[in-house]
Amino acid sequence: MTTINQTRLYRWIALIVIGLTLIALIVPDLVPTGARAQDDPETPPPSGNVIVVLKTDEEASEFTTASEGVAGVEPEQVYSEVFDGFSATVTQAEAEALADDPRVEAIYPDNVYTQADQLQSTGIDRVQISANPNADIDGVDDVRVNADIAILDTGVSSSTGDLVIAGGTNCVSGGTFTSDGTGHGTHVAGIAAALDNGVGVVGAAPGARVWSVRVLNSSGAGSDSTLICGLDWVAARSSTIDVVNMSIQGSGADGACDSSALHVAICHVVNDAGIPVVVAAGNEAKNASNVVPATYDEVITVSNVADYDGLPGELATSGPGTCGKAYTDDSLSGTSNFGPDIDIAAPGTCILSLTQAGGTTYKSGTSMASPVVAGAAALYKSVNPSASPAGVRAWLLANARAQSSPDGFTGDPDGNAEPLVWFGSAAVATATPTTVPTGAYRLYRSGASPQSAASTYVRDGNLSTIWKTKPMSSGPPAEAWVWVDLSDRKPVGTIRWVFGEYGIGDYFEIEGSNNLITWEFITKRNGKPVGVWQEKTLSKNYRYIRFRFVNKKNRTVLGGLAEVQVWSPGLAPPIGTTPTATPTRTPTVTPTVPADNAYQVTGSIETANSTDSDAVWDNDFGSIWQTNGLTVPTSAYFYVSLGTSKQIGQIRWRYGASGMGDALSLQISNDKVTWTEVYADTNNSAAGVWFEVSPPANTTAKYVRWMYTNPNSDPVIGGVAEVQIYPPGSGGPTSTPTASQTPTATPTESATMEGGEDPTATPSPSVTETASETFTPESTATETHTPEPTATETATETPAETATETATATATEMGGASEAGASAPPTETVPAEATFTATPYVVVGIKRSTNASNGGDAVDHNPDTAWSASDDGSSAIGVLQLDYGTEVTVGAIRILPGEGGLSGTGYVEVSADGETWTRYGTVDRDDPVGAEGWVVVQPEPDLVLPIDARYVRIVYETTGGVTGVGNIAEFEAVP
16 A cells, blocks of 8 residues: 655645546646645645545545544545545535544545547557567467556457457446447557457557456546546556556646655556556647646656558658548657657557457557557566566667667657657667677676666676665565676577675576567576586577576575676686685675755656666665667766755765766756756766755756766766755755765676686687487488477586597598589598598587487597487487587598497488588498597598588487497597
8 A cells, every 4th residue: 555654634626627538639628727735724625526545554444434524425436555545525514524534644636537539540560569579470369468458448348359358347337347438448458459360450469468447438538536446456456467558648747656646546556566557648749747647757658650651761641541641651740749758659640450349440649659558568578577667668668769760750849759669579789899809798788677786797897796686675576687788699608607695596597588578598597605607508699698586485685696708609718616806795785875864856767778767866876877878879868856846955966887977967847848957067977976066046946857968979878876956055965975986897898707817818618518309310311401409408518638639540432423423533542541640620519319428428538438329219319419610621530439339320410500411421330440449430422521511410310219329439520
């Protein structure tokens, strides 16, 4: 339950009629006629239709006749989740009696909402929904998005046959939650979640479960009490509902969470229940600062882009169907609201969706744009079910397309360039690195779950900085994660990590992704003692690597990760026993920000190209706000809200990273529209130092903004760790912080290796072995075939140093026709007792079938260990495959049999790409053995040597109960 920490409050707002359009056109003459008075016993409380908020621990159901005059007040709607309270119709005398009751916290008018007619229009291909692998749009209803969307609207009709309606509630009189008198709620639901079944339309999150929360009646009218009823119902199902969509608007102002009953409810749903709320900006072509709930900082507010052809570039000359073309293609709709309250844009003009009676129709407005974003949020939540509202917002903004990009749009009349939501599988491209690292891959950026330390700690080359979650007032975290970005999709051979704190990372999974949406499982591990490097070898291409911790032991904090490294195949050196620095078991205590007499910050907002601005008021010098590194920024800002307009005596801020904040304009505002600069500087980015500005006397402001520009084209700007705002005469903080702050280190291009090794030195290769579930056997002897091994399990082997081996070959002629059968000069004849003096090529990776033993036994230069395969029912063949990392020139292939000799008959193949294979020769237990005990594989008669190949493998049939084929002690290719 949300607690309103105020003394007894008498609130009054003259009853207003608010056109809360189900975002099409708001009725223009519905405007507020008064303002709420606080702590003013001279002002009478509202009467008529009211909402009564009770104090903490007062149950609405138990609120009866507390005093004379209250008798006869009967609750109409009872609320228990977003707050304890009820709605009722009261006389003025009853209102006065309620106001005098010590259990009453506040009385609000029950404002009225209505729906007006909507515009008509189309097309959401524009944001690449079909390219998102989680949407799986192919016209076949075989995969449904595993998420739940609550549609707070006019109801969602059950007659369409194109929606999964999981349930709902009816908060208005008449009808049910599956009746929709206007068609608005059904149309919105179709945009968000219509099935991908080849008929009708397809939604942004196809097949997501829809919960119809009917808060507007069959005429499109509702009130605060009905909206709060719906939000109360949603909050009670926080374990089920993933996203809320409110394509609703009305008149009102922003403020602290207790500024209105509706705001109290929304704050609870977002902040306490943890459910993101997506809302429409409104359709009056005005600044949204006086539109609710669009102006609330807690919601994700969506503007409307007109697109008629599903393509960027302003190419369309007319709209589809009967839409017409009222606005320029790929521009902000002429009716869409705008301003700094807008977070993101989506197509909302000429959108084809469902009708309440079945069939489809076109509609337009920010009502249609909002469910596109709600669908995107549902897709993200389907893959990241524990993501917080802040995490959902961050993902939406990180993957959105900038207005100025080729995929963007024009016509935005303000300086708040909200980006276009984007569903495509790839994230925004990063800048090309200026240098190539010689050691581990450079980690260009990183991200972490909310309420955790800076993600940069795992890539700053400093083992004493530790990433972990922060203690939360809501209780232990269910899970937490941190990811690193290689800047582009790259081959990953080894992932390494080391803990700096023991005992809080007892279960975690490592995952890979190329889009920050779909994550593939790599391995699961347990936490290890401090300073002990761990690794996982693999052979896959990824851009992002994520460590996701699950709180199975209900710990207060999770994580403890000190550093992460990602290496390309074959480059990771052997793990040393001592890291470059000794991490501390006891993490450094986070300094407490001395804000004992500072104003309380109530919220913050940041530009789409930057990280979470909560970092600047979380009392943690280790977390910072900065741009996200996706592109070189021209500007970025964040602002903080004080809840109401207050006199400003002093503004202070502190950087957590140096060299990133060299062009600052410090600004204040009361409406987020008009900003006044109170300070400007181009040399203020030293870390660990408090900067102070005192505005002119009698300066008042509700919002303070830090606006940064980028005159030097730096890749990242910002770096603010904490801000404070003080009233006049306070003299700033009452004490000076005693802890000094060490700036976050800038990551080096070459990661320092453990054991004090030089990262530029040529590393000794590690051998990667992968057990593969599937190899396709070849029934007849042909020159080429294309089995596709699937890597499922990885182990690490380290070969001994390469040494020159001498072996005697059997007498054979290695020559004949070319692969294509054309005449070719014969290769050199090797006498029976010829000596091989060439050094064998170094193996950097191994694959084996799951029915085979450790492949490392065949490359460890130890004749006492041997590789073999058997029929265990998992595969028809046994395979051992060697990877040399790059193409090498193969002059001969030789095998050292294990004790007792070779077993069975196998064939050897070579490949340049791992897909197309050429038969090299056959190996049999009766093949002659040279003087040094080696068997030289006899090439096929028509094979010309030498031959270029990256991969060499040997294959044995293992069906019919075959056991122990192979018995290969060493397997080598030589020039």
